[in-house]
Amino acid sequence: MSLPRSPLAPAATQSLPALDGASLATANSGIRYKGRDDVLLIALDPATTVAGVLTRSLAPSAPVDWCRARLKGGKARAILVNAGNANAFTGKAGMQAVKRSAAAAAALIGCKASEVFVASTGVIGVPLDAGKIEAALPGLGRALDAGAWDKAAAAIMTTDTFPKTATRTARIGNATVTLNGIAKGSGMIAPDMATMLAFVVTDAALPAPVLRALLKRANEQSFNCTTVDGDTSTSDTLLLCATGRAAGQPRVTSASDRRLAGFARALDEITRDLAIQVVRDGEGAEKFVTIAVTGAASDAAAKRIALAIANSPLVKTAIAGADANWGRIVMAVGKAGEKADRDRLRIAIGGVTVALRGAVAPGYDETPVAGHMKGREIDIAVDVGVGRGRATVWTCDLTHGYIRINGDYRS
Amino acid sequence: MSLPRSPLAPAATQSLPALDGASLATANSGIRYKGRDDVLLIALDPATTVAGVLTRSLAPSAPVDWCRARLKGGKARAILVNAGNANAFTGKAGMQAVKRSAAAAAALIGCKASEVFVASTGVIGVPLDAGKIEAALPGLGRALDAGAWDKAAAAIMTTDTFPKTATRTARIGNATVTLNGIAKGSGMIAPDMATMLAFVVTDAALPAPVLRALLKRANEQSFNCTTVDGDTSTSDTLLLCATGRAAGQPRVTSASDRRLAGFARALDEITRDLAIQVVRDGEGAEKFVTIAVTGAASDAAAKRIALAIANSPLVKTAIAGADANWGRIVMAVGKAGEKADRDRLRIAIGGVTVALRGAVAPGYDETPVAGHMKGREIDIAVDVGVGRGRATVWTCDLTHGYIRINGDYRS
Numbered sequence: 045m046s047l048p049r050s051p052l053a054p055a056a057t058q059s060l061p062a063l064d065g066a067s068l069a070t071a072n073s074g075i076r077y078k079g080r081d082d083v084l085l086i087a088l089d090p091a092t093t094v095a096g097v098l099t100r101s102l103a104p105s106a107p108v109d110w111c112r113a114r115l116k117g118g119k120a121r122a123i124l125v126n127a128g129n130a131n132a133f134t135g136k137a138g139m140q141a142v143k144r145s146a147a148a149a150a151a152l153i154g155c156k157a158s159e160v161f162v163a164s165t166g167v168i169g170v171p172l173d174a175g176k177i178e179a180a181l182p183g184l185g186r187a188l189d190a191g192a193w194d195k196a197a198a199a200i201m202t203t204d205t206f207p208k209t210a211t212r213t214a215r216i217g218n219a220t221v222t223l224n225g226i227a228k229g230s231g232m233i234a235p236d237m238a239t240m241l242a243f244v245v246t247d248a249a250l251p252a253p254v255l256r257a258l259l260k261r262a263n264e265q266s267f268n269c270t271t272v273d274g275d276t277s278t279s280d281t282l283l284l285c286a287t288g289r290a291a292g293q294p295r296v297t298s299a300s301d302r303r304l305a306g307f308a309r310a311l312d313e314i315t316r317d318l319a320i321q322v323v324r325d326g327e328g329a330e331k332f333v334t335i336a337v338t339g340a341a342s343d344a345a346a347k348r349i350a351l352a353i354a355n356s357p358l359v360k361t362a363i364a365g366a367d368a369n370w371g372r373i374v375m376a377v378g379k380a381g382e383k384a385d386r387d388r389l390r391i392a393i394g395g396v397t398v399a400l401r402g403a404v405a406p407g408y409d410e411t412p413v414a415g416h417m418k419g420r421e422i423d424i425a426v427d428v429g430v431g432r433g434r435a436t437v438w439t440c441d442l443t444h445g446y447i448r449i450n451g452d453y454r455s
Numbered sequence: 456m457s458l459p460r461s462p463l464a465p466a467a468t469q470s471l472p473a474l475d476g477a478s479l480a481t482a483n484s485g486i487r488y489k490g491r492d493d494v495l496l497i498a499l500d501p502a503t504t505v506a507g508v509l510t511r512s513l514a515p516s517a518p519v520d521w522c523r524a525r526l527k528g529g530k531a532r533a534i535l536v537n538a539g540n541a542n543a544f545t546g547k548a549g550m551q552a553v554k555r556s557a558a559a560a561a562a563l564i565g566c567k568a569s570e571v572f573v574a575s576t577g578v579i580g581v582p583l584d585a586g587k588i589e590a591a592l593p594g595l596g597r598a599l600d601a602g603a604w605d606k607a608a609a610a611i612m613t614t615d616t617f618p619k620t621a622t623r624t625a626r627i628g629n630a631t632v633t634l635n636g637i638a639k640g641s642g643m644i645a646p647d648m649a650t651m652l653a654f655v656v657t658d659a660a661l662p663a664p665v666l667r668a669l670l671k672r673a674n675e676q677s678f679n680c681t682t683v684d685g686d687t688s689t690s691d692t693l694l695l696c697a698t699g700r701a702a703g704q705p706r707v708t709s710a711s712d713r714r715l716a717g718f719a720r721a722l723d724e725i726t727r728d729l730a731i732q733v734v735r736d737g738e739g740a741e742k743f744v745t746i747a748v749t750g751a752a753s754d755a756a757a758k759r760i761a762l763a764i765a766n767s768p769l770v771k772t773a774i775a776g777a778d779a780n781w782g783r784i785v786m787a788v789g790k791a792g793e794k795a796d797r798d799r800l801r802i803a804i805g806g807v808t809v810a811l812r813g814a815v816a817p818g819y820d821e822t823p824v825a826g827h828m829k830g831r832e833i834d835i836a837v838d839v840g841v842g843r844g845r846a847t848v849w850t851c852d853l854t855h856g857y858i859r860i861n862g863d864y865r866s
Contacts, residue, residue, distance in 0.1 A: 103789030103797040133785045133797065135814030168782025169815050273768040275783075276790035357684040357768070357853075361862035371579025372686075374544045378514030379687035386514040386544065403546030404580050442768075443862070447855050450769055451776035 047449070052324040052332045052420060052440070053206045060193035060211045060224045064247045065089030065287025069187035070199035073180040075173065076128025076166060081199040083177060085184040086123040086243065087153055089287040094120035094161065095255035097263045099280035106131050106138035107162040108279060110146070114158050118252025120285050121155035123243055124162050124177070127200050127228070131164040131172040132278040141174035148178045152185045163241050163281045165228060166202050197226040200241055203449065204230050204325050210317040212310035214248075217294035217303050221248040223310050227318040230272070230325040240267060242282045242318050248307060249288030250296060257299035258308050259284045266315035269347070269437045271354045272326035273446070284311070323438045328445025331363055333422045333438065339390075340433035345382040347435035349428060352380035360442035366417040368410060370398045377428060388429025395423065458860070463735040463743045463831060463851070464617045471604035471622045471635045475658045476500030476698025480598035481610035484591040486584065487539025487577060492610040494588060496595040497534040497654065498564055500698040505531035505572065506666035508674045510691035516543035517550045518573040519690060521557070525569050529663025531696050532566035534654055535573050535588070536611050538639070542575040542583040543689040552585035559589045563596045574652050574692045576639060577613055608637040611652055614860065615641050615736050621728040623721035625659075628705035628714050632659040634721050638729040641683070641736040651678060653693045653729050659718060660699030661707060668710035669719050670695045677726035680758070680848045682765045683737035684857070695722070734849045739856025742774055744833045744849065750801075751844035756793040758846035760839060763791035771853035777828040779821060781809045788839060799840025806834065 066088055070081035096115045098108050124145055131138050146160040153160070164172065197207035208227040213220055229240035250258075263282060296303055324332055335353050340346035353359055356376040362369035370391050377384050387402035394416025397405045416422065422441075477499055481492035507526045509519050535556055542549050557571040564571070575583065608618035619638040624631055640651035661669075674693060707714055735743055746764050751757035764770055767787040773780035781802050788795050798813035805827025808816045827833070833852075 099789075100792075101786070101789030102792070102795050103785050103800070130782075133782060133800075133810065133813060135798070135812065137814070168785055169810065171814075275767050275769045275786060278786055278789055356686050357857070358686045358861055361858055364858065365862035367862070371541075371544060374514050374579055375512070375686060375689055378510075378512030378689050381511075381513070384513050387546070389514070389544075399544065399580065401546060402544060403548065403582075404544075441862075442858065444855055444858050446768070447772055447775065447853065447858060451772035451778070451852075451854070 047203065047205045050205045050325045050329060052329055054321065057194065057207055058209045058211055060209050061222060062190035063222050063224050063245060064289035065092065066245045067188040067190045068192040068196045069184040069189060070192065070195045071180045071183050073126060073176045075126055075176050081195065082127045083180050083184070084125040084196050084199045085149065085188070086196070086245070087188050088121050088285055089289055090121065091288045092120050092285050093118055093250060093252040093255055094283060094285045095252055095259045096284070097259060097282045099277055101276055101278045103133065103278055105164060105279040106134060106142045107164045108281060109139065110142045111161050111281060114161060117158060119159050120161055121159040122149050122153050122161070123283060124149045124160055125200050125241065126164050126177060127202050128166040129164060129170055129172045130166045130168050130279045132168045134169065134171050137171050141172045144174040145177045148181050152181050161283055165200065165241055165279055168278060193224055193226065200226065200228040202228065203327060204228050206325060208318055208321040210314045212314050214306040214310040216248055216296065216307055219290050219293040221246055221290045221307065223314050225314045225318050227322055229322040230327050240277070240280050240322055244314060245285045245287065247288065247290035248286050249293045250286045254296065254299045255284050255286055258311055262311045262315040265312060266319040269435070270319045270323045271351060271437065271439050272323060320438055323440055326440035327449045328443040329440030330443050330445070331420055331422050331441040333363060333424065333440060334436060335439065336425045336436045337428065338434045339427035339429050339431060341383045341431040342433040343435055346433040347437065349377055349380040349382050349384065350435050350437040352376045353424065353426065354437050354439035357442055363422055364441040364443045368393055368398065368413040368417050373424065373426065377426060383430050384428035385430050390427040390429065392425040393417070393423070458614065458616045461616045461736045461740060463740055465732065468605065468618055469620045469622055471620050472633060473601035474633050474635050474656060476503065476700035477656045478599040478601045479603040479607045480595040480600060481603065481606045482591045482594050484537060484587045486537055486587050492606065493538045494591050494595070495536040495607050495610045496560065497607065497656065498599050499532050499696055500700055501532065502699040503531050503696050504529055504661060504663040504666055505694060505696045506663055506670045507695070508670060508693045510688055512687055512689045514544065514689055516541050516575060516690045517545060517553045518542055518575045519692060520550065521553045522572050522692060525572060528569060530570050531572055532570040533560050533564050533572070534694060535560045535571060536652065537575050537588060538611050538613050539577040540575060540581055540583045541577045541579050541690045543579045545580065545582050548582050552583045555585040556588045559592050563592050572694055576611065576652055576690055579689060604635055604637065611637065611639040613639065614738060615639050617736060619729055619732040621725045623725050625717040625721035627659055627707065627718055630701050630704040632657055632701045632718065634725050636725045636729050638733055640733040641738050651688070651691050651733055655722070655725060656696045656698065658699070658701035659697050660704045661697045665707065665710045666695050666697055669722055673722045673726040676723055677730040680846070681730045681734045682762060682848065682850050683734060731849055734851055737851035738860045739854040740851030741854050741856070742831055742833050742852040744774055744835065744851060745847060746850065747836045747847045748839065749845045750838035750840050750842060752794045752842040753844040754846055757844040758848065760788055760791040760793050760795065761846050761848040763787045764835065764837065765848050765850035768853055774833055775852040775854045779804055779809065779824040779828050784835065784837060788837060794841050795839035796841050801838040801840065803836040804828070804834070
């Protein structure tokens with residue numbers, strides 16, 4: 045099944061620059077797809093440090109188990125990714141396939157297998173043929189190219205309708221560093237985390253513990269603020285690698301070092317940019333929805349309320365139908381299980397207050413709200429009237445397209 | 456919008472017998488619907504006791520607030536229900552409408568307003584015109600009839616495509632008592648509780664604390680085991696009233712009295728019967744799905760895992776598409792957050808083991824499973840391999856019909 049490009053896709057794909065210390069290659073491995081690349085190798089400088097965030101699913105894929113164990117070392121020499129087969133729920137054979145692939149990539153690169161990170165996305169429960177990855181590796185080794193970022197973003201796609209890329213630069217002391225990110229995902233998307241693979245590489249020089257602290261924060265305000273269908277993948281993987289190759293960097297050893305403020309902001313931006321692109325490619329999505337909750341007991345409470353709204357099938361179908369059905373937003377606030385004052389609740393859609401102090405807003409005119417609901421970008425703001433906690437999450441509507449993609453075809 | 460009868464509806468509606476101590480009447484109030492009754496009055500014997508379970512929504516409707524306060528008294532003389540307007544998020548005017556309606560009904564019946572229970576279902580956020588209910592009450596008073604149960608079940612419907620009724624008899628000592636139940640609900644259905652109104656009346660003589668204990672247990676194994684869309688209503692109300700009028704009953708004062716075993720079983724059955732009818736009328740439902748989880752750390756853990764499967768849009772759309780996509784069941788088990796052993800997980804569909812010990816079952820033949828998935832009644836059994844906890848929940852598939860009902864029209 046080939047899907048048309050999402051109507052919410054960015055007008056243009058951000059083209060990523062070469063970045064010192066990282067080279068990439070893609071190939072068709074024959075695992076599942078015909079006529080497109082489906083395997084990606086990223087080779088990294090020997091000094092590269094790494095941090096990661098992995099799915100909290102209690103039935104994780106073999107590659108997730110592998111990465112979780114390898115992240116403790118904090119060193120990465122390669123990332124090996126395949127699309128079309130998730131190598132999840134594949135029993136002992138699944139881990140054997142990971143080990144074989146990692147060993148083959150390590151031999152090619154000249155590093156330890158424990159420095160090779162592996163990620164797989166696609167169908168669950170089908171054994172992954174590691175032989176096909178092994179067979180593709182020599183060609184990948186020959187093709188490694190510092191400029192192949194855009195091809196890399198395309199090779200990791202599954203039901204995605206566009207490749208997801210983002211790039212930023214930042215200053216650390218007097219040095220300029222670059223951050224490049226690629227991601228894939230469009231369904232089975234929910235926090236902790238999106239069904240999602242994302243890889244961010246920078247030429248900054250930062251120890252693994254610093255990367256871990258920065259990535260944890262960046263993930264919380266990006267991927268963990270998105271949802272498409274509330275479903276959590278077995279395979280979610282976000283990796284941040286730092287090659288250290290940008291010239292003239294000061295030595296930074298703490299995530300709270302003030303010289304990292306710009307880098308942290310760039311990392312926050314790049315992860316948010318990628319996370320929002322994933323939502324914009326939500327399966328069947330016709331509308332991109334921003335839900336801002338304020339006045340909650342805490343930021344965490346605000347996020348839970350926002351996600352209850354974002355995951356409500358009744359809210360999502362109302363948005364699909366361009367129906368300013370704020371009663372369903374009240375329902376979702378009520379079911380979130382977080383403190384809210386029904387009689388101080390305030391709801392605005394497209395900047396227009398529709399409900400206030402426990403009832404419809406006085407003199408409420410639906411006309412501008414109905415116009416807003418017909419657009420592609422929907423803004424919902426809810427103040428729950430009990431405190432100062434706030435959060436913003438991003439989601440999409442629930443459409444016939446979602447049912448078609450997930451119900452009408454075997455995926 | 457008038458919807459065709461659900462393909463999952465029972466072949467025939469159970470016709471309810473008259474029951475001593477309860478009389479009913481319905482009318483068209485003009486609140487919302489044309490050409491059908493939309494208001495129901497149940498008048499109850501002066502000795503009637505009552506227990507109830509109400510939505511845990513933190514943004515409950517005015518009638519829910521009213522009932523919660525009144526249930527403490529344990530006495531009921533009337534139940535007044537309207538369909539078409541939920542009287543939820545209607546501010547202070549909402550509670551005023553409840554008070555006016557209850558006072559008018561109390562004057563009609565000759566009881567205190569605090570003995571009148573009120574329930575409303577329908578659109579949220581639109582002020583309820585209590586004048587229309589007051590205007591309907593005299594006619595309702597004249598029409599009260601012990602045999603009007605079937606009309607009562609029809610009058611409380613909103614997007615329901617069939618009325619939901621159930622009846623049982625039980626022995627308490629040497630006396631035979633009758634239980635009649637009616638319910639409505641088809642969307643915004645999730646535990647705690649279904650978007651759902653249900654009223655069970657019996658001629659047994661039982662003190663309110665006994666009713667409370669029995670109803671709590673009955674609700675846990677019925678309405679709290681069902682989900683259509685994971686959304687929780689502002690208005691869920693389940694009431695159990697006992698008129699005490701059946702002849703020859705022994706005096707029973709404890710819910711654990713062994714003479715109540717038959718009554719408790721009948722109450723469990725009637726609530727489960729009604730709950731399953733609500734799921735069978737799930738908006739757009741084409742398939743009725745039973746999910747049985749075993750081998751969990753506790754019964755509560757099993758229920759959370761079963762509900763994670765039942766609420767997963769990816770599982771529900773796969774079922775809609777008759778796709779035996781057990782990988783999505785693995786995903787849902789993983790996201791439930793409860794202890795499960797991926798490498799001991801066992802999944803059966805339609806009685807055929809599809810996955811075993813962390814991988815596809817040896818020699819798995821999809822043919823009989825594909826046949827099962829094409830039917831109306833889908834059985835999924837999951838053993839998570841860590842303990843002895845078990846639970847069964849009921850749900851339906853997620854179809855284009857759901858999107859059409861909730862997205863294509865203002866509801």
